[in-house]
Amino acid sequence: MGKFLGGASMKTRSWWGWGWEQDALSDAECVGLGALVPGTSAAPLPVPALTDVAPPAPRLTAPASLAAVVSAEPADRVAHTMGKAYRDVVRALRGKLGRIPDLVAFPESEQDVVDLLDWASREEIAVIPYGGGSSVVGGVEYRGDSHPAVLSVDLTRMNRVLEVDRVSRAARIQAGALGPVLEEQLRAYGLTLRHYPQSFEFSTLGGWLATRAGGHYATLHTRIDDFTESLRVVTPVGISASRRLPGSGAGPSPDGLFLGSEGTLGVITEAWMRLQDPPRHKASASVTFEDFTQAMECVRQLAQSGLHPANCRLLDPGEAELSGADPDGRSVLVLGFESAHHPVDGPLTQALEVARAHGGTARRSEGGTGDSVAAWRSAFLRMPYIRDGLARMGAIAETFETACTWDRAQDLYEAIHGEVGAAVAKVTGAPARITCRFTHVYPDGPAPYITVIAAGRPGAEVAMWDEIKQVACEVLDAHGATITHHHAVGRDHRPGYDRQRPGPFALALDAAKRALDPGGVLNPGVLVR
Structure with a gap:
């Protein structure tokens, strides 16, 4: 659960529903809405309290070297259990959450991410990369019981603009930067990424990249891909860092492997992004x-x-x-x-x-x-x-x-x-x-x-x-349409994605998964077996 200081008031992220707790509809507003849908209830379900959820004891303890960036607090664990799809909201309202992460990590550096993946790979711990938690396709929850423990890795403390190339109009940005945090830092340079998905306030650069998110522009520069110059990704077998280039015909794109990979092949930690002058x-x-x-x-x-x-x-x-x-x-x-x-x-x-x-x-x-x-x-x-x-x-x-x-x-x-x-x-x-x-x-x-x-x-x-x-x-x-244009595959769209992708490509993706994540710990169940 995050807090944001806006004006004179402190806003708190909702753990069970969308956005800010303070902006949720009142009971009276809910009743008014329900009247427009015949057959709904006469009164709204109560807003669930975080303190009403009693997660089971964690199944593991972080090593001393990682204790400073790992939390076992019930509030952190519960808030990182699911995304924000309708089915997630209903499960929270009904008190039927999925498997609650055993621990939540808040890495503050790329080395923290490396150390976390090394530990998880040794212990066969499922790792769920987590940006702003706005997934609506089951992309940030663990389903099943094939791993002894689950670790949610929240990147939002890695949220800085590290370097700006004003001449090339690009910036090196940490993947955990939420939309408003990213734009506020770029404003000091007179630049903007200008990628505004509906989830802008509650999603991160890394999340946009990992899901190939659609943004502000309805034509031309429609996807985050269009603004991506290079990526830096931590995998269980090493760091992939692509070269900054305006374009290249040198074989298949390394960035293309990780754009849309949804945390199954590695954890995106940084990206060089193409920027713009703000519109006048x-x-x-x-x-x-x-x-x-x-x-x-x-x-x-x-x-x-x-x-x-x-x-x-x-x-x-x-x-x-x-x-x-x-x-x-x-x-x-x-x-x-x-x-x-x-x-x-x-x-x-x-x-x-x-x-x-x-x-x-x-x-x-x-x-x-x-x-x-x-x-x-x-x-x-x-x-x-x-x-x-x-x-x-x-x-x-x-x-x-x-x-x-x-x-x-x-x-x-x-x-x-x-x-x-x-x-x-x-x-x-x-x-x-x-x-x-x-x-x-x-x-x-x-x-x-x-x-x-x-x-x-x-x-x-x-x-x-x-x-x-x-x-x-x-x-x-x-009708030959895609299973998703910009919401990603997650776990909810896996059957449709399996039908859509060509067979040889599925074999190649399986092979990439085995090569980069030999222990199968990264976001199990998403994209590949």
Whole structure:
């Protein structure tokens, strides 16, 4: 559990749900939400107290040489048990946590990480690398009993910008830096990474790299990969340090091996990251569409236009209503341009011309009441807290996301509403609210992000969601879509990932795992056997 001093007040991270304890919905707000989902409870489940959880005694003791960076405190152990997926929140609310780590390490240097992995490899201790703990795919919890003990390794004390190359516009940054901590240090140099996932406050650079996270930009620089210059990774057999280069054709990329490896091949400790000058010019607008198919075609043309909007997020009618961007059953396109070097009114004007040619009605954003862009931005940041509030009322409220090529997008959208909707009705006995937005768009396809809201049965919510999610994964596979665009694989997406990856690549990944982690201690169950 972390604390952050903001203004005059101290905020505390929630151990069981999203974000800050102080920003969680009140009981009255939860009841108001529940009224919008027929069949949910009349009163919310109580917020679980950390002191109510009594973890079993640790199964091991850290050696004296590591005692200064290892904690056996119950609060640390419980708070590092799970991530922040819907199923994690419900399990915490119901008091059904998974296997609690025996110890939590807080390394303060790369040598600490080396020593921790050496110890864990000797003793066959499972090591779960942990950044901000915002995983929504079971990426930071241990499942099973094949290891005698579990060690969670929290990197957030390794959070400094170590070196800045202003000429090349890059910086060497420790992997444990949370988003706000990283940006505050870069601000002193007049630079920014400008990678803002929804979890920005509660996730780390290392977590972004290990999961190939999607960020602020809806086009062009969509992923953390695009900003990565080189990586430094501690593995059980040695340190991998790639060379800083703007580009290279020298064989397979060593960084490519560790980007997206989710802590299974090594612990990322540092990275050289490409930076930017902060934007000085910004312009945004919203566009409403009566026809979602026309809206999709508009977004395809924008993605292929070379205009590269920073924000190009399409909300279907359900998502637009849910976010407050449009209550009248229309789709909404949120458009934004930004630059550190030149005005952006021209590109925005060109983009709006494309939108109008597809039947869109545009409105420049001024940030006042009724502004769709402002409403969407506020809902975007608030949505995880709303999900937790719905969970307290016994609702199923979760998301899944994907990406596909444009030629399959319409069929996939219809299949999700039809087949996943039918699965929800079968599992819950009631119709679901299914909404969609495109979070990122590419010249060759969109990244749809789906929200599912329905009433659950008390005590059965996790099993019900698992059944619905299974159908969703089958739909994605049948339409040639990816099992995940930016949420990573974790443990929850392993079956879908196993189907998606080519057989020879799976053999190569297995071999890399055996070579780099011969004891099989790093994040067991993620990506590989």
